[in-house]
Amino acid sequence: MLTLVVLFLSALATLFIAFLKKPVVTLFTSVTGLVLTGVVLMYQWTNGVDILTSYEGVYFDVYATFFSLAAIGFTLLVILSGYGQFKLNLEYTGDFMALLMFSLLGAMLMVSFQNLFVFFLGLEILSIPIYVMAGSNKEDSFSSEAALKYFITGAFATGTLLFGIAWMYGATGSFNLNEIGEALSNNTNSMAYLGLILIMSAFLFKIGAAPFHFWSPDVYDGSPAPVTGYMATVIKLGAFGAFVKLFGHTFYGMSDFWMPALTFLAIMTMFIGNLSAIRQDRFKRFLAYSSISHIGYTLITLIALSDNSTYNAWFYLTSYGFATIALITIQIVVNDKEDRIEAFKGLGRSNPLIGIVAVVSLLALAGVPPLMGFFGKYIVFVDAIAQHPLLIVIALINSSIGIYYYLRIVIIFLSKSEEETTEKFVPSFLQSAVMLICLIGLLFGGVFLMM
Numbered sequence: 001m002l003t004l005v006v007l008f009l010s011a012l013a014t015l016f017i018a019f020l021k022k023p024v025v026t027l028f029t030s031v032t033g034l035v036l037t038g039v040v041l042m043y044q045w046t047n048g049v050d051i052l053t054s055y056e057g058v059y060f061d062v063y064a065t066f067f068s069l070a071a072i073g074f075t076l077l078v079i080l081s082g083y084g085q086f087k088l089n090l091e092y093t094g095d096f097m098a099l100l101m102f103s104l105l106g107a108m109l110m111v112s113f114q115n116l117f118v119f120f121l122g123l124e125i126l127s128i129p130i131y132v133m134a135g136s137n138k139e140d141s142f143s144s145e146a147a148l149k150y151f152i153t154g155a156f157a158t159g160t161l162l163f164g165i166a167w168m169y170g171a172t173g174s175f176n177l178n179e180i181g182e183a184l185s186n187n188t189n190s191m192a193y194l195g196l197i198l199i200m201s202a203f204l205f206k207i208g209a210a211p212f213h214f215w216s217p218d219v220y221d222g223s224p225a226p227v228t229g230y231m232a233t234v235i236k237l238g239a240f241g242a243f244v245k246l247f248g249h250t251f252y253g254m255s256d257f258w259m260p261a262l263t264f265l266a267i268m269t270m271f272i273g274n275l276s277a278i279r280q281d282r283f284k285r286f287l288a289y290s291s292i293s294h295i296g297y298t299l300i301t302l303i304a305l306s307d308n309s310t311y312n313a314w315f316y317l318t319s320y321g322f323a324t325i326a327l328i329t330i331q332i333v334v335n336d337k338e339d340r341i342e343a344f345k346g347l348g349r350s351n352p353l354i355g356i357v358a359v360v361s362l363l364a365l366a367g368v369p370p371l372m373g374f375f376g377k378y379i380v381f382v383d384a385i386a387q388h389p390l391l392i393v394i395a396l397i398n399s400s401i402g403i404y405y406y407l408r409i410v411i412i413f414l415s416k417s418e419e420e421t422t423e424k425f426v427p428s429f430l431q432s433a434v435m436l437i438c439l440i441g442l443l444f445g446g447v448f449l450m451m
Helices: 001-020 023-047 062-086 093-114 116-134 139-173 177-186 190-207 216-224 225-248 252-278 284-305 309-334 352-366 373-383 389-414 427-448
Strands: none
Touching: 001 023, 001 093, 023 062, 023 093, 023 116, 023 389, 062 225, 062 309, 062 427, 093 116, 093 225, 093 373, 116 309, 139 177, 139 190, 139 225, 177 225, 177 252, 190 225, 190 252, 216 225, 216 284, 225 252, 225 284, 225 309, 252 284, 252 389, 284 309, 284 373, 284 389, 309 373, 309 427, 352 373, 352 389, 352 427, 373 389, 373 427
């Protein structure tokens, strides 16, 4: 609990310090707050000490700690990469950073909750700031459209989730995860099945899995680039962490009911994401469909239902997060108003750092060894192949499709521009630092975590 209090006070301090209209001070406050939150979380985990332990609705076990640390790190990288955009409007610089930090608070609640009430609270804290952030570019009508679509579809998903929680409470008489698990293991009735279907539908919407993915391309495309990067990484970490906690543990006794449906939806998600990504000529829409396909791969960790499922999901989403944030940072640097993939043509030749980071990130997403993305796919596939060989064959086919369109983008980066001179885009110091951190993570993270 102390970690959450520190993060909340840091976000609040960022919000009020922004009144000074000194972006550097605001950035320092937010970065310091995020680092302090991570330090407190690590201290609590290593020492098993928490000053505020009286509330049983939140508990940071080893996996909640891992997911939270990754979310804190990705939020920090997004703020650093997007700082150049945030400071353009002094009136809202602090608002942008504080809203991301408040949303992070929701993500951390979603991976540490012990009852469904806290889970719902975390989901709303996670989502509401992003509804605002998606529409923060007031000069772009696509941004307003993205915010409206995300808000409306998110409201329907929230309503569906509440109905599901209500039915599950009616079936078990409790909001507590352990009590729900015990009740379902002793007796499962039609109310529990209906509640499970509704809860799973809401989860699939939040993570952007088919057939609940339709909001994703438009929202990614219309939102400012830093917000897109945040949605693709931190929100997915929080939502998937909660997904694994509920379905891998609390609803484990009903796996015979939900696993066949989830297997079918994982296959659908992989095919829809990969086949749709081939046709994209706008970069953020391309990342949206790429994100959908990777959610399909990540769902395999839940279908495998092994002792390593939670760690495998964390590992995969972390590798995906490094690659996505690196690519989003490059998009921010280029800042093409039409968001064309063709705008990156020749960039690898004229800007070596950007070229190297882009190529490594795209190859990591494709699962090329020895990058972290390869190890992520490897541990997911190996863990599931014994029980679900056909599913892994389908996943490998989809990976082959992914290699095709990722290499297409790599070729665009490395090809010679048709223009006589390619504009020399110069990333800021913070953006260069973010790209280097992501590059190091992708190059050495897989080997380090597999040791």
